[in-house]
Amino acid sequence: MLISEGRKTSYIIIEKEKCKACRYCIAVCPKGVIGLSQNINRFGVNYAESIEHKAHECNGCKACAIMCPDLAISVYRSRIPEGGIA
């Protein structure tokens, strides 16, 4: 799939070893990008992660990162370079 140039894409990175699964990010995400993983981390909880087939819907609103009490989420935004990407 070719993504047209000039479009903004956003994505989030959740540090799984910091997540305590309070699910604030899941509650506030307007696009439903975030879900709980099937695996557990060192706290023994099912940590939050961005769902693979929905991750491209992230619009970079930062609501999840603003509500995260454990500073586990960082948000990135990039512009697709000329020619687009395959």
Next chain:
Amino acid sequence: MYNMGDAIFHRPESMPDRSTHFCPGCGHGITQRLVGEVLDELELRERAICIGSIGCTVTSYIYYDVDGMEAPHGRAPAVATAIKRCHPDLVPFTIQGDGDLASIGMAEIIHAATRGENITIIFANNANFGMTGGQLAPTTLMGMYTSSTIKGRKAEQNGFPIRVSELLATLDGPAYIARVSLHNPANVRKARRAIEIAFKAPMAGMGLGFVEVLSMCPINWKVEPVDAPQWIVDNMVPQFPLGEYKCKPEVMGLKTVVKE
């Protein structure tokens, strides 16, 4: 060809990379991060002094890459006063819980406020003593179950909750007093703006900057973390109305237009 892009939200640089020790869903983590963002924005890392108070915020000095000092129970405003008077160029700030500030340290905060000390105090109000197991605090709501009021808070036995922001707003010393909440992203942004003014006003020598933050404590409220923000809206906001309670006329000039 495809770069990582620009980070539009990341951990504040004044906060070292470490996990918090708070319970899942605790609002203290958000409060700590907001203070870190303000420290970054005002470039205070070399000048700020973090006063560790007692309660869940006791280790707040380990979360900031600034110099710190630990104060005895409730005495953080007194320690901050001493630091500010000995070193007027430093910026002491403290994050205090409601058990610390409104119960044990009530005398210190009232007198620091009425003297108009140029210090910043962030008051995290979660309606109980969080660290010791959720006992009755001065801010506990009427009828609320805690581990020391197992039949709910009753007026004839425990009195009524204290509204600290309204109490301090009657004094002439404070420059800026606001009550904010953390129950949704919009209110977290408002909280960040209030904390920013609470740092700027004392730095300009106008008086005490005080922000009361209604904070989640799902473990001691015995609610699911994901339901805790709605618990604040339903129970705490009617008792503790949000808003600015005091803003000296000269402080209005410190308010900035938000870029977003």
